Amino acid sequence: MGFDQYHEPPDELPPVTRTFARLCASLTEEAEAIGWYEQRIAVESDPEALAIMHDAQGEEFKHFSMDLEALLRRTPAWRHIAQGVLFQAGDIVEHGDQAEAATFDSDGPGAEGATEDGSLGIGSMRGSAR
Amino acid sequence: MNHLLRSLAPISDSAWQLLDDEARARLTPALAARKLVEFAGPHGWTHSAANLGRTTPLQSAPCEGVNGLQRRVLPLVEVRAPFEVSLAELRDTDRGAPDTDLDALDKAAHHIAVAENIAVFHGWQGAITGISEASPHEPMALGDKPDMYPQPVAGAVERLLHNGISGPYALALGGEQFQRVAQTAEHGGYPLLEHLHKILEGPIVWAPGVRGAIVLSLRGGDFLFDSGQDLSIGYDGHDGDVVRMYLEESFTFRVATAEAAVTLTA
Numbered sequence: 417m418g419f420d421q422y423h424e425p426p427d428e429l430p431p432v433t434r435t436f437a438r439l440c441a442s443l444t445e446e447a448e449a450i451g452w453y454e455q456r457i458a459v460e461s462d463p464e465a466l467a468i469m470h471d472a473q474g475e476e477f478k479h480f481s482m483d484l485e486a487l488l489r490r491t492p493a494w495r496h497i498a499q500g501v502l503f504q505a506g507d508i509v510e511h512g513d514q515a516e517a518a519t520f521d522s523d524g525p526g527a528e529g530a531t532e533d534g535s536l537g538i539g540s541m542r543g544s545a546r
Numbered sequence: 547m548n549h550l551l552r553s554l555a556p557i558s559d560s561a562w563q564l565l566d567d568e569a570r571a572r573l574t575p576a577l578a579a580r581k582l583v584e585f586a587g588p589h590g591w592t593h594s595a596a597n598l599g600r601t602t603p604l605q606s607a608p609c610e611g612v613n614g615l616q617r618r619v620l621p622l623v624e625v626r627a628p629f630e631v632s633l634a635e636l637r638d639t640d641r642g643a644p645d646t647d648l649d650a651l652d653k654a655a656h657h658i659a660v661a662e663n664i665a666v667f668h669g670w671q672g673a674i675t676g677i678s679e680a681s682p683h684e685p686m687a688l689g690d691k692p693d694m695y696p697q698p699v700a701g702a703v704e705r706l707l708h709n710g711i712s713g714p715y716a717l718a719l720g721g722e723q724f725q726r727v728a729q730t731a732e733h734g735g736y737p738l739l740e741h742l743h744k745i746l747e748g749p750i751v752w753a754p755g756v757r758g759a760i761v762l763s764l765r766g767g768d769f770l771f772d773s774g775q776d777l778s779i780g781y782d783g784h785d786g787d788v789v790r791m792y793l794e795e796s797f798t799f800r801v802a803t804a805e806a807a808v809t810l811t812a
Contacts, residue, residue, distance in 0.1 A: 533588065533591070535775060535777060535778040536777050539776055540585035541580045542581060542585060
């Protein structure tokens with residue numbers, strides 16, 4: 417088994433970064449699986465097999481969303497940009513540029529706080545201790 | 547604007563960033579409880595109680611032909627640590643000063659982290675039952691010789707195993723005990739920290755506020771932290787010299803499996 421989700425020597429990485437990298441690897445794998453199911457569904461004609469594939473793809477949607485939410489909770493700048501892009505009607509690229517500028521070109525989230533509720537965004541730290 | 551009223555403070559965005567970053571940096575090393583127990587939420591400032599799934603029979607009923615039960619819940623506590631920051635210091639920060647005096651914020655962060663740790667590990671009278679209070683196991687003596695710590699820690703793990711509580715296990719150490727462990731090498735030079743890791747198969751955590759130490763299982767489902775508003779900086783008021791602010795959170799905590807921890811007394 418490989419440990420190729422780490423780009424740097426794992427022993428030099430703090431636990432919180434190793435967990436972050438694992439979540440990123442999971443996110444990637446879920447996105448790949450969603451793409452694979454999409455292709456299988458596009459070519460499958462057996463209704464029973466199709467139903468199973470749709471159900472399985474739904475599971476991957478859930479897994480992807482959970483991984484993403486966990487990563488966003490741990491990364492205030494990413495969360496801030498995502499809040500400006502996700503679930504917004506209109507031009508996605510425009511929203512992306514605006515959200516990026518609001519996050520990095522200003523002095524930070526400022527009085528709004530780093531998170532939606534104005535908190536410090538610390539949350540759960542389980543798994544961060546060695 | 548929410549209840550924290552941050553937008554009303556006479557503070558620039560960069561100063562807010564500094565305050566939030568400083569608070570986060572000071573809090574995260576000291577928040578031992580949330581490194582070890584399960585954390586649900588944050589559910590927001592309007593979240594007032596945790597569901598216990600329990601009921602109390604009601605002695606009376608509104609009319610004949612019915613009976614009633616009242617749901618039992620565990621109300622959240624609000625914890626606030628006030629502090630003041632000099633407006634002149636914040637203006638200097640905006641000018642690029644790299645050495646802003648944030649001692650009052652640092653102290654407030656330490657106080658609220660200690661309060662959270664004590665509430666979870668030892669309890670808060672009338673509000674929260676802590677892990678050591680709930681544990682049915684007779685406390686074990688940790689002693690004052692750190693190179694002897696492996697004995698009671700292994701004893702605590704054995705007691706948990708004997709009660710069917712699987713690992714991995716964690717060790718929450720009070721400030722004094724953590725310092726002793728960190729600086730001690732056993733006979734032959736083997737670091738005590740590593741020896742304890744091998745016994746526990748889990749983390750050893752600096753837990754300011756903890757009296758002695760606590761060994762607890764990390765298998766999950768035993769210790770439940772319920773967060774309303776997660777740790778936040780809010781604005782209280784200001785005059786010409788200082789801004790009055792506070793660190794605040796709302797939470798409660800409950801022990802689902804009292805047998806899953808053993809207290810080690812100092």
